[in-house]
Amino acid sequence: MFPGQSYRCDICRNISEKDIHIYGSDNFTVYAHPIPFNNGHIVIALNRHVNVRDAGQHVFSEGHSILSKFIGLVRRIYNPHGINIIIEEDHLAFHVVPRWVGDVSFISLVHGFKVVPQLPRDVARSFKENV
Numbered sequence: 022m023f024p025g026q027s028y029r030c031d032i033c034r035n036i037s038e039k040d041i042h043i044y045g046s047d048n049f050t051v052y053a054h055p056i057p058f059n060n061g062h063i064v065i066a067l068n069r070h071v072n073v074r075d076a077g078q079h080v081f082s083e084g085h086s087i088l089s090k091f092i093g094l095v096r097r098i099y100n101p102h103g104i105n106i107i108i109e110e111d112h113l114a115f116h117v118v119p120r121w122v123g124d125v126s127f128i129s130l131v132h133g134f135k136v137v138p139q140l141p142r143d144v145a146r147s148f149k150e151n152v
């Protein structure tokens with residue numbers, strides 16, 4: 022963050038973007054990441070801005086249960102070779118990123134970013150049809 026900038030958590034913003042929502046419970050929202058690392062990149066985020074260390078075992082366990090369900094859905098829908106799970110610390114969230122052998126393109130290596138051919142709202146639609 023730079024001086025004079027106001028900070029707004031990306032996860033707090035994303036859980037309010039209804040067109041990328043996939044699933045919701047009292048404590049968690051699942052959404053398609055708007056800037057995906059790969060096809061099928063989803064996020065399971067706590068509905069409140071709470072640090073992973075302060076979330077509590079009961080809430081963390083609920084998140085883990087939803088994570089397990091969506092790992093199964095990612096495997097069924099996308100059939101990846103593997104899955105990366107990333108845990109956000111400042112705002113408890115689990116990223117689920119499907120991976121395939123050779124999925125790093127030359128654009129990523131040369132320009133430092135990746136082109137993903139599936140829109141986040143299409144990812145959300147794929148999951149909604151299977152939840």
Ligand SMILES: [Zn+2]
Pocket residue numbers: 030031032033034069070071112
């Ligand atoms: Zn937040």
